[in-house]
Amino acid sequence: MAWNFFCKAKMSVAGKHVLITGGSQGLGLAFAKLCFTRGARVTIVSRTKAKLEQACDEIRSQSSAAGGKVQYLEMDVSNMKCINFSQLMGRAADTFGRVDVVVANAGTGVAKLLIGPELSDLDELMEAQISTNLLGSLRCAIAAGQVMASDGQGGRICIVSSAAGLISLPGYSIYSATKFGHRGFLAGAYHELRRHGVHLSVYYPGSINTPGFLEEKRQMPPVTLRIESQCSDVSSPESVAAMMLSGIERGTREITNELLPSLVVDSPTGCAPVDAIVAAVTQLIRAGWSQYLHLMAKWYVPNLVRQGD
Ligand SMILES: NC(=O)c1ccc[n+]([C@@H]2O[C@H](COP(=O)([O-])OP(=O)(O)OC[C@H]3O[C@@H](n4cnc5c(N)ncnc54)[C@H](OP(=O)(O)O)[C@@H]3O)[C@@H](O)[C@H]2O)c1
Numbered sequence: 001m002a003w004n005f006f007c008k009a010k011m012s013v014a015g016k017h018v019l020i021t022g023g024s025q026g027l028g029l030a031f032a033k034l035c036f037t038r039g040a041r042v043t044i045v046s047r048t049k050a051k052l053e054q055a056c057d058e059i060r061s062q063s064s065a066a067g068g069k070v071q072y073l074e075m076d077v078s079n080m081k082c083i084n085f086s087q088l089m090g091r092a093a094d095t096f097g098r099v100d101v102v103v104a105n106a107g108t109g110v111a112k113l114l115i116g117p118e119l120s121d122l123d124e125l126m127e128a129q130i131s132t133n134l135l136g137s138l139r140c141a142i143a144a145g146q147v148m149a150s151d152g153q154g155g156r157i158c159i160v161s162s163a164a165g166l167i168s169l170p171g172y173s174i175y176s177a178t179k180f181g182h183r184g185f186l187a188g189a190y191h192e193l194r195r196h197g198v199h200l201s202v203y204y205p206g207s208i209n210t211p212g213f214l215e216e217k218r219q220m221p222p223v224t225l226r227i228e229s230q231c232s233d234v235s236s237p238e239s240v241a242a243m244m245l246s247g248i249e250r251g252t253r254e255i256t257n258e259l260l261p262s263l264v265v266d267s268p269t270g271c272a273p274v275d276a277i278v279a280a281v282t283q284l285i286r287a288g289w290s291q292y293l294h295l296m297a298k299w300y301v302p303n304l305v306r307q308g309d
Helices: 026-037 049-060 082-096 122-150 173-194 211-218 222-231 237-250 259-264 272-300
Strands: 017-021 041-046 069-074 101-104 155-160 198-204 254-256
Touching: 017 026, 017 082, 017 122, 026 041, 026 049, 026 069, 026 101, 026 211, 026 237, 041 049, 041 082, 049 069, 069 082, 082 122, 101 122, 101 237, 122 155, 122 173, 122 198, 155 173, 155 237, 173 198, 198 237, 222 272, 237 254, 259 272
Parallel strands: 017 041, 017 101, 041 069, 101 155, 155 198, 198 254
Antiparallel strands: none
């Protein structure tokens, strides 16, 4: 639900240059296709050349409004500095012109309990998620902000967080730690970037039917799987991409597509008196959510100490 009724910062991606990290599959690819069909010049970025080439072919096979073009660039966002991303934007601009919109979408998620057997890879999983989801996205956003502010023309930046960046559950502690960080970044950076004509958004989607989510689901601890299936519908990448594009084009600061997370964001309706009522109701819902998680953990997180040990 992109509920910002009073937003005044509308734009369209038609005729603009849109750069998307993680654009070779899943949500990033669906978003790239959508922008291409609307007539944007699209640069997709990820690590694997073969997947990028295949994605470009898929995108080109869509019918596009006049001006739709696509190219790819290779980069690992988990292993770069801000300057590397500024240089990447420069390379993208050499062929397609100034970058107007950056979507920091590349991310990785592995649900894991913190206590139990077979946790030898926990350090590695933590480092991969922090370096890609948090450091990678922040470096993209900071570099994009610097580049967009430098010529005074501004632009749009969207960081793809997750509903797990607003509320969490057992199994998602580490993933959520990386995704909650986007909201903290937004709280300060939004105002600084606005001063330079750059609109920063954070998107908090729920579960999406993507290769990444299918792989994640295969390895999910039972308690996480149970809560996921009770509380979250799985959306198509196309519907989630459409919601994200609508939020970016409207200049919505916090974009969501699920009811509970949509109530948690700052200013869900954009109308202060209504937001005050929503905030009061949300406190009650949060208390219920916390109680629900307490019971789910009690029933479904295995107890390691057997009775009598
Ligand atoms: N799917 C969900 O249910 C869900 C829900 C909420 C939020 N999200 C978020 O939405 C975003 C997209 O998720 P998805 O499900 O579409 O993921 P996905 O299917 O796993 O696709 C991830 C994309 O990111 C690229 N990528 C991964 N690590 C990268 C790195 N270090 N540097 C550059 N590119 C990298 C991948 O290509 P290479 O591997 O070739 O680099 C691929 O193009 C993520 O930020 C995810 O956390 C997803």
